[in-house]
Amino acid sequence: MGLACDLAVLGGGPAGAVSARLAARDGLRVILVDPGRGPRRIEGMSPRLHRWLAGEGLLEGLDGLIGPLPRQTDWSGLGAAVNGEFLVERAALDAHLRAAAVAAGAEEIRGSGRPEPGGIRLADGRWIAAAQVLDARGRAAHGAEAAARRGPVPTLSICAFVLSERGPEHGPVAPGLRISALPEGWIWRAALPDGRIWAQLTVDAASPLPPEARLRTALAASAPELGDPRLEGAPLVRATAPVLPAPLDDLACLPVGDAFAAMDPLSGHGQFWAVSSALAAAAVRRTLAARPGAGSEALCRRFLAERAQETCLRNARIGRDFLRLETRFADRPFWAARRDFPDDRPAHDLPPAIRIETAAVVRGGLVEEMEILKTPRTPAGIGWFGEIPAAEAFRMLRDGRAEAESRARFGLAPERLAALLAREETPLL
Numbered sequence: 001m002g003l004a005c006d007l008a009v010l011g012g013g014p015a016g017a018v019s020a021r022l023a024a025r026d027g028l029r030v031i032l033v034d035p036g037r038g039p040r041r042i043e044g045m046s047p048r049l050h051r052w053l054a055g056e057g058l059l060e061g062l063d064g065l066i067g068p069l070p071r072q073t074d075w076s077g078l079g080a081a082v083n084g085e086f087l088v089e090r091a092a093l094d095a096h097l098r099a100a101a102v103a104a105g106a107e108e109i110r111g112s113g114r115p116e117p118g119g120i121r122l123a124d125g126r127w128i129a130a131a132q133v134l135d136a137r138g139r140a141a142h143g144a145e146a147a148a149r150r151g152p153v154p155t156l157s158i159c160a161f162v163l164s165e166r167g168p169e170h171g172p173v174a175p176g177l178r179i180s181a182l183p184e185g186w187i188w189r190a191a192l193p194d195g196r197i198w199a200q201l202t203v204d205a206a207s208p209l210p211p212e213a214r215l216r217t218a219l220a221a222s223a224p225e226l227g228d229p230r231l232e233g234a235p236l237v238r239a240t241a242p243v244l245p246a247p248l249d250d251l252a253c254l255p256v257g258d259a260f261a262a263m264d265p266l267s268g269h270g271q272f273w274a275v276s277s278a279l280a281a282a283a284v285r286r287t288l289a290a291r292p293g294a295g296s297e298a299l300c301r302r303f304l305a306e307r308a309q310e311t312c313l314r315n316a317r318i319g320r321d322f323l324r325l326e327t328r329f330a331d332r333p334f335w336a337a338r339r340d341f342p343d344d345r346p347a348h349d350l351p352p353a354i355r356i357e358t359a360a361v362v363r364g365g366l367v368e369e370m371e372i373l374k375t376p377r378t379p380a381g382i383g384w385f386g387e388i389p390a391a392e393a394f395r396m397l398r399d400g401r402a403e404a405e406s407r408a409r410f411g412l413a414p415e416r417l418a419a420l421l422a423r424e425e426t427p428l429l
């Protein structure tokens, strides 16, 4: 017999698990499908995601959160040190988020499947009928049709736990992270407080050498202090070229997280993007339920497409600028092939003046069109200034309307906005 639910979520990484939890908390019948056996791997957790998880109470009971640890950057011949970066065991994080979804009322099915119109077809042949499907399969969702959105050169990350062969006289490696540029790519190493070392080498996919040899050679060049390290098992090899946003054909089957758009691991924001994409999809789901109709659908499409485009292009440009910083290897194939992706525009496409625009935003949990204020310092736009609509307060200031009027309506907010805008050094339009 087939299964049925309001929302079926395919894939239980951060995007799928958080989506399932949000929908179950909204009272929907939710089925979450995931094989439940991701490979062991370590990733950085951005401060924004750490803050969001803490705010949701989702750090409680999370095994596998590590740090904060100091980070050292060897890039462009410059050494820079930063304090306090969190790491996470991804299998533990994903299992924890799926458990939170189940605690909120979602049903978890161990398995895999594919989205089809009206539901999910499981690999064992079972059918899950669902009013809405979220495709959260991560990069596995992208088939051959994504080739045009993938750029610019096939790229691999080769990852493994590393067993240092240095003798006991050297003592343990001090815990910390290190990112180093190499002629053939870049390598990220995490020496964990429990003595394990995780290494991730990102390089061109094309090579006559096997992945293990490539990782060991890169470690010998970047971390001679590890001696002649062995790898714990076969390395995990993952395609990591960025994938720009997928077209949104069908709002009844939405891609979320990496299934929608996948970032370069250099950005360090992939998990945060996955969660924020889940939050955006939840706002769309609620909007379509509360205000069905063609107008809402068009607004929701625009909202999702603009957010994905803006986030992915900005992150790709930030990554490009970071790669361009490394001038020592500029003529090496890895670096030369990536210095112009996704384009040549500045990472922060600054508006030339402070101006009002309309945008699709989330307000009270629903997607709405509203006026926002764009400034060079806040190119993504400000919707609200405290409790008041920023565009309206800005108009009052610009038009020089009586102080008494603005005070009566908005208290001191317009004055605080005036002080903020005075620091923008740009004409007010």
Ligand SMILES: Cc1cc2nc3c(=O)[nH]c(=O)nc-3n(C[C@H](O)[C@H](O)[C@H](O)COP(=O)(O)OP(=O)(O)OC[C@H]3O[C@@H](n4cnc5c(N)ncnc54)[C@H](O)[C@@H]3O)c2cc1C
Binding pocket: 010, 011, 012, 013, 014, 015, 016, 033, 034, 035, 036, 037, 038, 042, 043, 044, 045, 046, 094, 111, 112, 113, 114, 136, 137, 138, 139, 140, 157, 159, 200, 238, 239, 240, 256, 257, 258, 259, 263, 265, 268, 269, 270, 271, 272, 274
């Ligand atoms: C090498 C590498 C290093 C990275 N480093 C960082 C980092 O340091 N910090 C950071 O924030 N981000 C990092 N990222 C990015 C981050 O891993 C992703 O952006 C994030 O995991 C996306 O979450 P997601 O839920 O969309 O997809 P995923 O995390 O990929 O989850 C997809 C889920 O779907 C399941 N699935 C796949 N196919 C099916 C199917 N057919 N049926 C059912 N389930 C299926 C998978 O098992 C998995 O559980 C890195 C990525 C890579 C590749």
